[in-house]
Amino acid sequence: xxxxxxxxxxWMFRYLERAENTARLLDAGLRMALTxxxxxxxxxxxxxxxxxxxRTGYEAKHATYTGMQAWNFIxxxxxxxxxxxxxxxxxxxxxRLARNAISxxxxxxxxxxxxxxxxxxxxxxxxxxxxxxxxxxxxAGTLAHGAxxxxxxxxxxxxxxxxxxxxxxxxxIARILDIKYYLLLPxxxxxxxxxxxxxxxxxxxxxxxxxxxxxxxAGQIDARGICKFLILDDAFPRSLAFCHSELRANLAALxxxxxxxxESNALMRExxxxxxxxxxxxxxxxxxxxxxxxFMASNAAIGNAIATDYRxxx
Amino acid sequence: xxGSADYFDEMREPDGGVREAYTGYCHWFNDQENALLRRKHAxxxxxxxxxGITFNVYGEDEAEERLIPFDxxxxxxxxxxxxxxxxxxxxxxxxxxxxxHDLYHRQEIIRAGRIPERLFSNNDAWLPxxxxxxxxxxxxxxxxxxxxxxxxxxxxxxxxxxxRTPSGVSYMLENRETMMAMFPELFMRVPVEQVxxxxxxxAKSLAACAPDCAGGKPTVAVLTPGIYNSAYFEHAFLxxxxxxxxxxxxxxxxxxxxxxxxxxCGYQPVDVIYRRxxxxxLDPLTFNEDSVLGVPGIMDVYRAGRITxxxxxxxxxxxxxxxxxxxxxxxxxxxxxxxxxxxxxTYRCADDDSCKYVLDNLAELVVKEVHGSGxxxxxxxxxxxxxxxxxxxRKIVDKPNNYIAQPTLALSTxxxxxxKGLAPRHxxxxxxxxxxxxxxxxxxxxxxxxxxxQGSLVVNSSQGGGTKDTWVLxx
Numbered sequence: 001x002x003x004x005x006x007x008x009x010x011w012m013f014r015y016l017e018r019a020e021n022t023a024r025l026l027d028a029g030l031r032m033a034l035t036x037x038x039x040x041x042x043x044x045x046x047x048x049x050x051x052x053x054x055r056t057g058y059e060a061k062h063a064t065y066t067g068m069q070a071w072n073f074i075x076x077x078x079x080x081x082x083x084x085x086x087x088x089x090x091x092x093x094x095x096r097l098a099r100n101a102i103s104x105x106x107x108x109x110x111x112x113x114x115x116x117x118x119x120x121x122x123x124x125x126x127x128x129x130x131x132x133x134x135x136x137x138x139x140a141g142t143l144a145h146g147a148x149x150x151x152x153x154x155x156x157x158x159x160x161x162x163x164x165x166x167x168x169x170x171x172x173i174a175r176i177l178d179i180k181y182y183l184l185l186p187x188x189x190x191x192x193x194x195x196x197x198x199x200x201x202x203x204x205x206x207x208x209x210x211x212x213x214x215x216x217x218a219g220q221i222d223a224r225g226i227c228k229f230l231i232l233d234d235a236f237p238r239s240l241a242f243c244h245s246e247l248r249a250n251l252a253a254l255x256x257x258x259x260x261x262x263e264s265n266a267l268m269r270e271x272x273x274x275x276x277x278x279x280x281x282x283x284x285x286x287x288x289x290x291x292x293x294x295f296m297a298s299n300a301a302i303g304n305a306i307a308t309d310y311r312x313x314x
Numbered sequence: 315x316x317g318s319a320d321y322f323d324e325m326r327e328p329d330g331g332v333r334e335a336y337t338g339y340c341h342w343f344n345d346q347e348n349a350l351l352r353r354k355h356a357x358x359x360x361x362x363x364x365x366g367i368t369f370n371v372y373g374e375d376e377a378e379e380r381l382i383p384f385d386x387x388x389x390x391x392x393x394x395x396x397x398x399x400x401x402x403x404x405x406x407x408x409x410x411x412x413x414x415h416d417l418y419h420r421q422e423i424i425r426a427g428r429i430p431e432r433l434f435s436n437n438d439a440w441l442p443x444x445x446x447x448x449x450x451x452x453x454x455x456x457x458x459x460x461x462x463x464x465x466x467x468x469x470x471x472x473x474x475x476x477x478r479t480p481s482g483v484s485y486m487l488e489n490r491e492t493m494m495a496m497f498p499e500l501f502m503r504v505p506v507e508q509v510x511x512x513x514x515x516x517a518k519s520l521a522a523c524a525p526d527c528a529g530g531k532p533t534v535a536v537l538t539p540g541i542y543n544s545a546y547f548e549h550a551f552l553x554x555x556x557x558x559x560x561x562x563x564x565x566x567x568x569x570x571x572x573x574x575x576x577x578x579c580g581y582q583p584v585d586v587i588y589r590r591x592x593x594x595x596l597d598p599l600t601f602n603e604d605s606v607l608g609v610p611g612i613m614d615v616y617r618a619g620r621i622t623x624x625x626x627x628x629x630x631x632x633x634x635x636x637x638x639x640x641x642x643x644x645x646x647x648x649x650x651x652x653x654x655x656x657x658x659x660t661y662r663c664a665d666d667d668s669c670k671y672v673l674d675n676l677a678e679l680v681v682k683e684v685h686g687s688g689x690x691x692x693x694x695x696x697x698x699x700x701x702x703x704x705x706x707x708r709k710i711v712d713k714p715n716n717y718i719a720q721p722t723l724a725l726s727t728x729x730x731x732x733x734k735g736l737a738p739r740h741x742x743x744x745x746x747x748x749x750x751x752x753x754x755x756x757x758x759x760x761x762x763x764x765x766x767x768q769g770s771l772v773v774n775s776s777q778g779g780g781t782k783d784t785w786v787l788x789x
Contacts, residue, residue: 005560
């Protein structure tokens with residue numbers, strides 16, 4: 001397959017994952033804002049904006065935080081290059097680029113949803129429509145992943161798509177944890193103390209892990225438990241450990257198909273040695289922030305190595 | 315649903331009876347409820363949007379993607395009519411290919427005085443780089459679209475030859491898919507020839523034109539100018555359906571005397587390039603040095619016989635409307651037979667007598683630019699204002715060589731579906747022809763373009779035309 005096409009597939013799924021994660025974040029923020037007073041709600045939207053990595057852009061445009069302004073900025077603002085509309089535009093653009101490497105079902109899942117999303121985001125989104133819009137975006141991700149699983153040949157195209165998904169997902173979870181942890185726990189001595197459960201609930205919601213966590217922990221909410229769940233529980237499809245092992249499997253498959261290992265496989269092995277047999281105590285000893293920063297750096301380096309190993313660019 | 319006396323109605327006899335080719339369809343149609351048909355009509359558009367069959371509009375917002383309107387009444391051609399047409403098309407296309415070879419070699423046709431030398435000596439599409447060179451397999455025009463119009467029961471004329479890069483074949487295929495999805499029962503009742511294997515036939519035909527250095531299974535790639543090109547959808551669609559790579563200029567480079575594409579495992583040679591990039595952008599070393607759409611050095615590889623470019627560079631000469639006017643002579647010269655498919659009578663303004671006639675009769679004629687395409691830069695006398703006619707008069711006087719004129723044809727009509735039921739509109743037909751060293755292959759069907767505006771004779775999609783599914787009936 002062409003290097004450029006592989007690049008298209010990889011980024012198609014990175015943007016899809018990013019759009020979906022941003023939608024989850026928005027979903028969690030909305031729920032939070034509904035249950036709080038106005039002042040706290042404002043704080044909430046600021047925090048959502050930070051987590052989405054869009055605070056600078058937002059504050060350059062708006063002096064205050066209101067829900068309507070915030071979600072419209074994230075969803076569809078023309079000045080926001082990371083709006084969900086722009087991201088989904090990138091998903092479709094990359095799908096067009098890789099059109100002859102994806103199945104018709106996958107293409108239609110992307111194209112139909114793009115048309116629906118573009119339509120829903122054509123005008124400012126009011127309170128009565130925002131949840132529905134967020135649901136459409138999440139459903140788009142679900143449909144595309146379903147089409148990928150159900151209709152694509154397990155050749156390199158599938159593995160590039162998956163690699164893009166899990167690099168992006170890992171990055172997004174680490175980012176959420178890093179930002180939320182700091183906002184929620186100004187000092188490390190807070191670890192283990194009683195928490196604003198609403199806030200942690202929101203973290204879980206923004207990675208769609210609230211139900212799974214409750215199921216595993218019988219409703220017991222504490223920082224250590226949540227960190228352990230989101231970092232180390234390899235049964236949860238949105239944990240760092242899960243992303244890590246999926247990425248490893250897909251990179252191994254690519255190396256097998258190409259008959260040789262590259263820089264990306266070497267970096268993956270390095271990352272393995274750091275994560276293997278890790279306990280949550282080790283993570284806290286090392287410092288959660290330091291651990292997450294390390295993870296994101298290594299994740300990004302693997303992403304770059306994939307692009308070089310497989311000649312994404314001329 | 316009544317026919318008009320002035321035009322040949324392909325569905326209706328002058329007395330209102332249904333012509334034989336349409337009886338199966340009409341039977342079915344009469345059983346349908348109007349409301350259901352209207353719903354289906356809207357459904358068709360959704361279906362096209364969903365599959366992404368859109369074209370980008372030049373000069374408009376990059377994100378702008380338009381649909382070519384689709385009409386759900388098929389255009390039907392009987393088996394006997396089609397057989398006759400294919401003989402005429404085969405003859406014309408084989409003459410075209412022989413003409414290309416001759417033009418770039420001994421130019422016998424000019425020596426014999428059958429066509430004047432000026433026709434190609436001042437034609438921009440003529441490429442000196444092709445002189446004395448024979449493409450692999452001797453094929454110049456791998457894919458040809460012949461535009462036909464009909465004026466009577468047995469009267470088909472060739473309106474244009476598209477030997478450069480005929481487009482629209484994806485509409486032939488998707489129109490059929492859409493019709494079959496909407497009206498499966500119709501295809502159970504009426505036996506229609508398949509068009510769906512066109513991509514397979516194309517892949518096979520291109521592979522048969524591969525150069526000697528290709529292995530047993532030649533690598534075919536579709537070269538597109540990129541995602542913003544108006545026909546990108548078609549490029550991606552054909553590559554996908556053929557199982558070929560879809561490449562851009564930046565994916566290709568010359569490696570060890572071959573054209574190679576950058577794959578995830580390194581550069582790998584390509585044997586056949588189906589290019590949807592114009593000649594002048596093909597090789598910045600040979601042609602337009604600013605081109606980023608092409609491949610530096612590809613022409614050297616080509617002239618060394620180590621890659622096939624389809625269609626061959628320099629075949630655009632045949633699209634010229636001045637050359638067109640000589641097609642009857644060209645067909646006769648190379649095949650030794652009278653042309654089976656007539657040309658539309660054409661006045662070359664380059665000839666003084668013809669020019670005078672044209673200027674005296676502008677209000678009755680259609681005037682076209684010799685190098686124009688897409689329905690742009692033409693005058694339709696009977697539909698034009700006095701001012702437009704005078705503008706054209708000045709242009710013709712100024713540059714007579716640049717224009718030809720034809721009588722306004724009484725194009726046949728085929729009904730379209732409107733709110734008020736069926737209504738006749740003018741149509742043309744573009745069958746797609748594949749040429750390989752030992753075969754000319756014509757897919758039974760083609761692209762029917764239809765002028766959606768009542769009375770309009772312009773079928774180009776850029777000028778408000780739509781398309782229809784084209785049926786060739788089985789015997």
